[in-house]
Amino acid sequence: MTFFEKLKRSQEKSKSLLCVGLDTDSRGLPDILKMEANPVIAFNKAIIDATKDFACCYKLQLAYYEAYGKKGIDAVEETLAYIPSDILTIGDVKRGDIGATSEQYRYAYQEMFPFDSITINPLMGSDAVEPFLQREDRGVFFLGLTSNPGARDFEYLELTNGKRLYEEVTDKVREWNTAKKNAGLVVGATKPDELKALRQRAPELPFLIPGIGAQGGSLEAVLEANGDGLALINVSRGIAGVSKGSDFAEAAGKAAQNYAEQMRAVLSM
Amino acid sequence: MTFFEKLKRSQEKSKSLLCVGLDTDSRGLPDILKMEANPVIAFNKAIIDATKDFACCYKLQLAYYEAYGKKGIDAVEETLAYIPSDILTIGDVKRGDIGATSEQYRYAYQEMFPFDSITINPLMGSDAVEPFLQREDRGVFFLGLTSNPGARDFEYLELTNGKRLYEEVTDKVREWNTAKKNAGLVVGATKPDELKALRQRAPELPFLIPGIGAQGGSLEAVLEANGDGLALINVSRGIAGVSKGSDFAEAAGKAAQNYAEQMRAVLSM
Numbered sequence: 001m002t003f004f005e006k007l008k009r010s011q012e013k014s015k016s017l018l019c020v021g022l023d024t025d026s027r028g029l030p031d032i033l034k035m036e037a038n039p040v041i042a043f044n045k046a047i048i049d050a051t052k053d054f055a056c057c058y059k060l061q062l063a064y065y066e067a068y069g070k071k072g073i074d075a076v077e078e079t080l081a082y083i084p085s086d087i088l089t090i091g092d093v094k095r096g097d098i099g100a101t102s103e104q105y106r107y108a109y110q111e112m113f114p115f116d117s118i119t120i121n122p123l124m125g126s127d128a129v130e131p132f133l134q135r136e137d138r139g140v141f142f143l144g145l146t147s148n149p150g151a152r153d154f155e156y157l158e159l160t161n162g163k164r165l166y167e168e169v170t171d172k173v174r175e176w177n178t179a180k181k182n183a184g185l186v187v188g189a190t191k192p193d194e195l196k197a198l199r200q201r202a203p204e205l206p207f208l209i210p211g212i213g214a215q216g217g218s219l220e221a222v223l224e225a226n227g228d229g230l231a232l233i234n235v236s237r238g239i240a241g242v243s244k245g246s247d248f249a250e251a252a253g254k255a256a257q258n259y260a261e262q263m264r265a266v267l268s269m
Numbered sequence: 270m271t272f273f274e275k276l277k278r279s280q281e282k283s284k285s286l287l288c289v290g291l292d293t294d295s296r297g298l299p300d301i302l303k304m305e306a307n308p309v310i311a312f313n314k315a316i317i318d319a320t321k322d323f324a325c326c327y328k329l330q331l332a333y334y335e336a337y338g339k340k341g342i343d344a345v346e347e348t349l350a351y352i353p354s355d356i357l358t359i360g361d362v363k364r365g366d367i368g369a370t371s372e373q374y375r376y377a378y379q380e381m382f383p384f385d386s387i388t389i390n391p392l393m394g395s396d397a398v399e400p401f402l403q404r405e406d407r408g409v410f411f412l413g414l415t416s417n418p419g420a421r422d423f424e425y426l427e428l429t430n431g432k433r434l435y436e437e438v439t440d441k442v443r444e445w446n447t448a449k450k451n452a453g454l455v456v457g458a459t460k461p462d463e464l465k466a467l468r469q470r471a472p473e474l475p476f477l478i479p480g481i482g483a484q485g486g487s488l489e490a491v492l493e494a495n496g497d498g499l500a501l502i503n504v505s506r507g508i509a510g511v512s513k514g515s516d517f518a519e520a521a522g523k524a525a526q527n528y529a530e531q532m533r534a535v536l537s538m
Contacts, residue, residue, distance in 0.1 A: 023370070063366060063373035067381060070339045096390055097332060097363055098417040101292070104332035112338060121365060123392045123412060125419020143392060148367040150394020153441060158429040165426065165434065172422060 003139035010056040015269040016260040019057035021236025050253030054260035059090040096121035147188025147211030189217025196225035213238030272408035279325040284538040285529040288326035290505025309344040319522030323529035328359040365390035416457025416480030458486025465494035482507030
């Protein structure tokens with residue numbers, strides 16, 4: 001199954017655009033898990049059990065697993081294996097490098113850890129990202145317009161060709177997507193006006209939209225701006241971080257259900 | 270000791286600008302190492318022994334270690350511990366993310382693996398890179414102008430303020446460097462004219478210059494363009510990959526000596 005097909009099927013089955021972010025910090029887990037051999041794995045499995053009926057996607061922010069050393073490697077492997085096969089997975093790695101080095105990253109995050117898709121930083125250009133786009137069954141979300149204040153420093157810069165840098169990136173991602181329909185764009189939820197304009201600019205691209213909740217993005221505004229475009233709307237702390245008590249999984253499940261029901265109401269899914 | 274002091278001392282002691290790249294691919298090692306418990310560690314130690322009199326710096330390209338799983342974690346740890354303490358280390362990770370995520374990466378590559386410095390992708394802007402610049406004894410090399418053809422896609426774009434994107438990045442890195450003198454710039458060796466202009470634009474910034482040898486950069490042209498600026502000139506395959514035979518370490522040592530002697534002749538070090 002191609003990446004594009006898997007993405008669409010995961011949304012049809014779940015009737016949801018919700019991507020649950022597993023940014024699991026080993027140093028901030030509920031006390032009830034502290035006696036587990038690998039508390040991060042236990043936490044992720046409990047969150048997946050509680051949210052899998054409302055999610056079309058799980059996204060692992062690799063930084064948290066890298067900071068956990070060898071136990072982090074176990075956690076990525078076991079979490080990936082535990083996610084139901086009809087739900088999409090994203091490895092949020094934001095890598096970007098050249099030639100032989102990109103091939104190593106490709107192996108790490110498409111083969112060793114078999115993520116359905118990964119995030120990639122496009123700054124170094126076409127030859128740097130090309131290795132990640134070789135497999136039709138593996139997707140790549142490129143950083144387009146991010147949700148943080150620092151996006152003003154470079155992403156918004158005006159070019160002499162009349163575009164802003166993030167628009168130039170978007171146009172390039174559209175080119176990269178033509179061969180295998182496996183490229184998408186990261187667009188922050190905190191910028192609904194720009195999201196709406198990017199949706200018109202690139203109607204065919206899947207968007208990964210982080211920044212709902214803790215970062216200040218509004219689900220309602222994002223749904224309106226995105227219209228009927230193919231999108232994954234990520235929520236991390238607003239689901240997996242709602243409670244630190246023994247009810248952490250139940251609370252995550254309720255939060256996920258709430259997000260999914262808002263989506264279903266607006267989109268008539 | 271600050272990052273800036275350690276960088277200068279490592280060059281004064283070695284009388285060299287040579288950074289030896291340890292981009293060690295576990296799948297392409299000399300046969301003689303294949304019976305080792307962790308061949309990457311054995312390889313790196315042999316290369317370090319053979320080159321340490323000619324190098325002021327070792328750079329580990331993390332992609333290769335990530336693709337090696339748990340043994341890669343051991344290899345980073347043991348390699349870092351084996352490098353003499355008066356030689357600078359760089360973790361070539363090219364990360365870049367926001368807020369809490371950057372803090373995880375910072376922990377991973379400044380504490381868990383105590384690299385003296387790391388490479389960072391600046392695309393997401395000031396708040397994204399700020400966590401990496403907190404420690405005065407840890408340096409950060411930001412991607413400025415890379416050595417690959419894809420640099421044309423974005424890095425060279427002309428802005429309405431009259432600069433190219435890589436020049437805008439350079440100016441921002443100069444700002445980021447003012448507080449703690451721990452920021453530097455990655456500038457590809459394949460572009461000596463731009464290197465010369467960047468050297469004039471940012472005379473105080475340390476440059477990390479990759480791309481000599483396999484990627485086509487000329488040491489002579491780089492030395493001329495860089496003048497007396499503070500620089501680390503990286504060679505990876507041109508040292509560690511010269512021989513796949515049982516003489517791999519000896520061949521690496523000779524190659525490193527050759528590079529260092531060329532530098533000493535031109536710079537009268």
